[in-house]
Amino acid sequence: MPLKPAVSTLARNTIKSAYDELDRIISPGEKGDFAETSLEDVQDAAIRFENQLAARQSLRNMRRLMPLFRGLEHYSKVAEILCNGTPFMPWIWAPIRLILRIASEYVEAFETIIKGYASIAEPLKRFEILSNAFISEPSFQQTLAVFYADILTFHKHAYKFVRRSGWVLTFSTSWGRFQRRFDNIIEDLNKHGALIDLEANARDIAEAKTMRENIQEWREESEDRVRQQDREQNAKQYESIVSWLQANETDQLAIIDSISSDTMEYQGTCAWILKNKKIVSWADEKPDTPALWLKGSAGSGKSVLCTQLVNFLKGTKTVAYHFCSYLYNSSTMYEQVLKSLILQIVRKDSDMISYVYTTYILERRSSTNTVLEQLLQKLLASMSNVPNQASYIWLIIDGLDECDAEKQIRLVRLFNQLIAKPTVPGSTICKVLTASRGPSEAMERLRRKQIISLAEEKGSLDEAIWQYVGLRLETMRPELRQIDMEDSEVEEIRNSIVKKADGMFLYARLVVDYLTSNIFYSGDEMKESVNRLPQKLTEFYQRILTQTLVGLDSRSIDRIRCVLGWIAFAKRPLKKIELLSAITFSPGDPQVRRLAPEKVLDICGTLTEESRDTTFAFIHNSVKEFLQTASTKVVITRDRAVQEHGIASITCLLSALETFRLHDLGQNKSFRVAKGLYGFLAYATDFWTEYLLCYEPSQGSRVEGSSEPLLRLAGQLTDELEKLDPTNLDKSASGELVDKRLAKLQKYGVLWKHIERALKARSPKSLEARVFKTQEEEVMRALNGGGGALENILGSELSNLDYLTLSLIEYSVNMCDFSCYGGSCEEWLALEQTLPPAAKLEMPSADMIRLANEEREVIARQSMIKLGPRVCIQNYSIPSRDGTSIQLRSYRPVETPEEELTPLYIHFQGGGFMYGSLDGEDAICARIAVGCQVTILNVDYRHTPDFAYPTQWNDAEDAFKWAHDNMDKLKCDPRKVTIGGISAGAWVAASLVLQRHLKSDLPPIAGQVLMIPCLAHVDCYETQLNKMKDPSISSYKQNEFASMFSLAELRWFTSLLKIESPDVNDLKINPGNAAPEHVKGMPPSVIGVAGLDPLRDEGLLYAKMLSEAGVPVDVNLFVGLPHGFRCFEERLSASERWDRVVKDGIRWVLSEPAASDEFCVKTG
Structure with a gap:
């Protein structure tokens, strides 16, 4: 047998x-x-x-x-x-x-x-x-x-x-x-069936082998293609859902980012909450403890604890959350809480995205509160994708007390419905945690809840505050040594602060801030100051305010009140340049010529703080409450703020209309624009109607000749708008009012008509009518448009003026603000928690550099197990201009026919000019070669600290010339040579492409791909700052202390180039400082930048200048991610997009694309 x-x-x-x-x-x-x-x-x-x-x-x-x-x-x-x-x-x-x-x-x-x-x-x-x-x-x-x-x-x-x-x-x-x-x-079955037929017939063993290899390759590519199609469809449908909901997720990101920044800086101070028995029970996948109330007084750290819980749960569980804050009115609206939770839930599940898109958007259902409540419950009921097992979702709502009482009760009613669902196989169990102050009528109605009262957790809070104060005092060590303070004295102060704080984090922070901002000659003075500080938070605020106002006259005090009023009651947080502009126009003078000085903000600095995105806020919401009490020396009220802010908004619009319609376009106008006088213009355009709708005019008041400043200015604005786009008063309004508050303004005739026109242009019904006249792909794009005569006219005027002393390009560049791209994304915040502390900046030894390179090489080798067989690798050693050898390596796709000439992509590695090797770049180069079917030439230029500038630049040029002289050896097409690099490598690549364009004595270049590029020497950055609305909003400022790559690290790496007294006009080291006439006619360019990178703005500014000079540009921004994030591979989903940007970018520049009429930044 x-x-x-x-x-x-x-x-x-x-x-x-x-x-x-x-x-x-x-x-x-x-x-x-x-x-x-x-x-x-x-x-x-x-x-x-x-x-x-x-x-x-x-x-x-x-x-x-x-x-x-x-x-x-x-x-x-x-x-x-x-x-x-x-x-x-x-x-x-x-x-x-x-x-x-x-x-x-x-x-x-x-x-x-x-x-x-x-x-x-x-x-x-x-x-x-x-x-x-x-x-x-x-x-x-x-x-x-x-x-x-x-x-x-x-x-x-x-x-x-x-x-x-x-x-x-x-x-x-x-x-x-x-x-x-x-x-x-x-299709896979069919292909393998054909393979079986071939093998069974034994026609040709070699043919069968080839077919098997082709099927394997097709299988991998088809799976990638299906995944890519799913991703693209999900992305389009999700964007449509966001537009349908009219949701703005940036508010939540900004709130969380501002809270998380403190958490990151003082890690470990909140760890106790994760060990709390009630938290452990609530976070467990059991029906026990379905609801928790985290109750605490103002300043006790509830929001920070909630962010800690969110970050902890996100790693292993499904969590959705919403943070309410007085800074963002939208965050305290009931419907926005629902929208926030819905978006987070659908984002986690492609089936849910498809369901909402088809059932709600294509069927044109309105996003009313009732519809949103039903949708949220349907989504939660359908979340479980584990057969016959109950799934869990944790909802965290912070700052519930920031919402109106009626909204609080409605939210609690919804929570009760969610947690009342029975636990059955295949269902979704919802567990809720809310954080707020007590007492709370709404929270008393939350059923099946347990309460964590921070007042009863004094031991844990004292320990956390003790850690926090210790970390803060450690940063003061140099100052403490100067006054000969012993460790025992520092410890005494530490214990005193903890005792006085009495479980209130905010109080401890204020005390340490007080110590850092005052001058002491001895430890005894410092201890005495701490002991004399008031015990209550409100008394502390009063003392700070008194010190702030001392010596100021009544006019100055009123200006301080104006600043505080804007911070307290603005419709959204204002950035520094917006706040200064708002203060400037608050007196109601359209003829104002100069922006208010920054000093007015500095004076308020103890009670306010500037966040990383340059928006201003109080150090805590309790400051706003304190300033609204009659006991304070500077009282702010909402009614007064509405009038003052309405005056500022309309005044700004009147001034802008006058300035932008002047025929005498001289130095005065250029000065006003360039200095950021109109930084407030976008805000004013968005909210002028809202302020008029909120305003309660006196009985019988008229617009013409009104004694009320807001109405008088509104009348002037109406006259200007009538000249530009007259209304028809004879045409009676049909149907119900867009906003019920319009009824009180009907007596004002023309003004009412212009407000109604602006509101109708923004109303959902008007938008919906326009939406469904378009193709499906454009369905929701229109939902974000809109605006009335004023918005359209200002936009038209701004884009068509012919300045004499400030050209349109210079104007638009001077008004650049990319700070909206700052702030960490959720995925990065979660990953950042797992990273070790950053190493100190010090010169590494040769062994340390070697070990760092070996780490990169290990990662590359793992990827090359799969990629290696698909490329043919060849090493070269070529002479440089100084006689030293430069090492190169080429990667050619094996499936490319031997006789075919491929495009060539010359790659320059990143690593701050210090790190990097040929082996460490293998996977990057092989991945591009296979994905684009091009040959890659990997250049191992010489590194610092052994070789200073201009060695790296010269090596790049020498390698480029060698490649062109050896096209036959490389089997490449000399007409299709592209240049690219990462970080430092992108710097030399950008320089090489610009130098070739300016000198033209080098061979031609078909395009460039610059990923997270440095484009200007750190000591020549002033030119970049001059292109921003304000230096304070630049990425140098916003991302000064960013993870992975801080401004200090940029300075350190750059210093190793040893460029003494760099010339700002030297375009070899400062390609980003080029002027439009320098770059006109350059080849197509792809530029990728990271939102949390100090280098972000120079990349975007360079791309913008190229675009405006008529160069085809493809700009890709990775929102919420730091410099060099690609090193985390699959741990960050954006890594896949990075690879796609590079591969698609090379194909794009080789396609000889046409320039676009507008500058567009792709964020997904």
């Missing part, structure tokens, strides 16, 4: 892996009989389902599955040798019975799944005539194993779909995404 053929390890592993994956997701109760289920059992079940459906008058032709059953029978006979002694074989048919039984409850799904299974029959037909002659061949066994894996993958996707909670709800909207995956599986 012949021996049974040996089973190849690869084939057995392929089958086992597919089996294990399906076994893992099917519940034990549903797979218990799989081992005993025969193919006949499944056929009988199919007939039984047919009879049941017929009885329900929903007959379905189950005979369509008979070819599938026959194909599975023949396949099992051929492949049984692969499954001998294992439970594997029944799993290719047993799940069909289970999936059909579940789907039979929903006829539409049942019909669709039958069609899917029926399509598998075709590639299985060949097994009817196939013999066992080839079963001993390992390659043939592997092909059979792939059939098994594909069929089980089909089962897996179908089972997961019909077993997730609420699958009937999402079936019609989400099946299309699964259809793509199923189609891909069927």
Whole structure:
């Protein structure tokens, strides 16, 4: 008797892996009989389902599955040798019975799944005539194993779909995404079927081998393609959902970022909350403790604790959260809380995105509060995608007391509904934590809650404050040494602060701030000052305010009140340049010529703070409450603020209209624009109508000749608007008012008409009417547009003026503000928590540099296991101009025909000119070569500290010239040479491309790809700052202390180049300082920048200048991520986008694209 053929390890592993994956997701109760289920059992079940459906008058032709059953029978006979002694074989048919039984409850799904299974029959037909002659061949066994894996993958996707909670709800909207995956599986089966035919016929062993390799490559590429299509569809539909909701996520990011910055700086001070027994119970995946109330007084650190909980939960659990803050009015609105939670939930699940898009957007449903409440509950009910298991979601709402009482009660009512859902298999259990001050009528209504009162956690808070104060005092060590303070004295002060704080973090912070801002000659003076400080927070505020106002006259005090009023009651937080502009126009003088000095903000500095995005806020919301009490020397009120802010807004608009319509466009106008006088203009344009709607005019007051400043200025604005775009008073208004508050302004005639016009242009109904006149791709884009006559006219005037002393390009550059791209994204905040502290800036030894390079090389080698066989690598050693050798390495795709000339991409590595090696760049270069089908030339220029400037620049130019002289050796097309690099490498690349353009004695360059580039020497950055609205909003300022790469690190790495007294006009080291006339006619450029990078603005400014000079530019921004984030590989989802930007960018520059009429920054 012949021996049974040996089973190849690869084939057995392929089958086992597919089996294990399906076994893992099917519940034990549903797979218990799989081992005993025969193919006949499944056929009988199919007939039984047919009879049941017929009885329900929903007959379905189950005979369509008979070819599938026959194909599975023949396949099992051929492949049984692969499954001998294992439970594997029944799993290719047993799940069909289970999936059909579940789907039979929903006829539409049942019909669709039958069609899917029926399509598998075709590639299985060949097994009817196939013999066992080839079963001993390992390659043939592997092909059979792939059939098994594909069929089980089909089962897996179908089972997961019909077993997730609420699958009937999402079936019609989400099946299309699964259809793509199923189609891909069927195509894979067909290709492997053709391979089996070829191997069985034994026509050509070499041909079969080639076909097998091609199928493997197709399989990888098709899977990538399906994933990419899913991602693109998800992104488009998600953007439409954001627009439909009219949600602005930047407010939440800004709030969280401002809170997290303190958490990051003083890590460990909040760790105690994670050990609290009630928190542990609430965070556990058990129904216990469904609701928690984190109760504490103002300044006790509730928001910081909530961010700690969010960061802790995000790593392993599903969490959605919302932070309410007086700084952002939208954050305290009931509907915005709902929208925030909905967006976070749908973002986690592509099925939910598809469902909301199809059911709500395409069906044109309005996003009313009732609709949003129902949608949130539907989403939560459908979240579980683990069959027969309950899923959990944790909701965290901070600052509930910031909302109106009615909104608080409504939110609590909603929470009660969510936590009241019964715990059943397949359901989603919702657990809620709210943080607020007490007492609270709303929170008393929260059912099944437990309370963590921070007043009762004094021991934990004292320990946390003790750590915090210790860290703060440590930063004061140099000053403390100067007054000869002993460690025992510092410890005494530390303990005194903890005792006086009495569990209030804010008080401790104020005391340490007080110590850092005052002058002491001895430790005794410092201790005495701490002991004399008032015990209550309000008394402390009063003392600070008194010190602030001492010596100021009444006019100065009124200006301080104005600043504080803007910070307290602005419609949104104002950036420094906006705040100064707002203060300037607050007196109501349209003829004002100069921006208010920054000193007015500095004086308020103890009670206010500037965040990383340069917006201003109080150090705590309790400051706002304090300033509204009659006991304070500077009282701010909402009513007065509404009038004053309305006056400032309209005054700014009047001044802008006058300035931008002047025919005498001289030095005065240029000065006013360049100095940021109109930094407040965008805010004024957005909110002037709101201030008039909120204003309560006196009885019988008129617009013309009114004694009320706001109405008088509104009348002047009306006259200007009438000249530009007259209204028709005779035309009566039809239908209900866009805003009910308009009724009180109807008596003002023309003014009322202009306000109504602006509101209608912004109203959802008007927007919706425009939306559905467009194609589907443009559906929601229009939702963010809008504006009335004033907005349109100002926009037109600003873009068409012909300045004499400040050209349009200079004007637009001078008004640049990219600070909106700052702030950490959620994914980075979570990852950042896991990173070790940054190392000190000091000169590493040669061994340390070598070890750092080896770390990069290890990561590269892991990727090269897969990429290496797909490229042909060649090393070169070429002479430099100083006689030293430069090492190069080329990567050519192996599938490129030998005789074909490919494009060439010359790559310059990053690493601050200090780190980097050829081996460390292998994966980067191979990935680009394979993805773009181009040859890569990797240049290992010489590094600091051994080689200073201009060695790196010279090496780059020498390598470039060598490449052009050796095109035959490289087998590349000299007309298709592109240059690119990362960080420091992008610096020399940008310089090389610009120098070639200016000198033209170098060979041609088809394009450049600059990723996170440095484009100006740090000591020549003034030119970049002059292009910003204000230096305080630059990325140098905003990202000064950014993770991964701070401004201090930039200065340190640059110093190693040893460029003494760099010339700001030297474009070799400062390509970013080039003027438009220098770059006009340059080749297409791709530029990628990171939002948290100090280098962000110079990259964007350079891209903007290229665009305005007529150069084709593709600009890609990675929001919320730091310099060099790509090193975290798959730990950050944006790494994949980075690779796509580079590969697509090389193809794009080689396509000879046309320049765009507008500067566009892609953020996704």
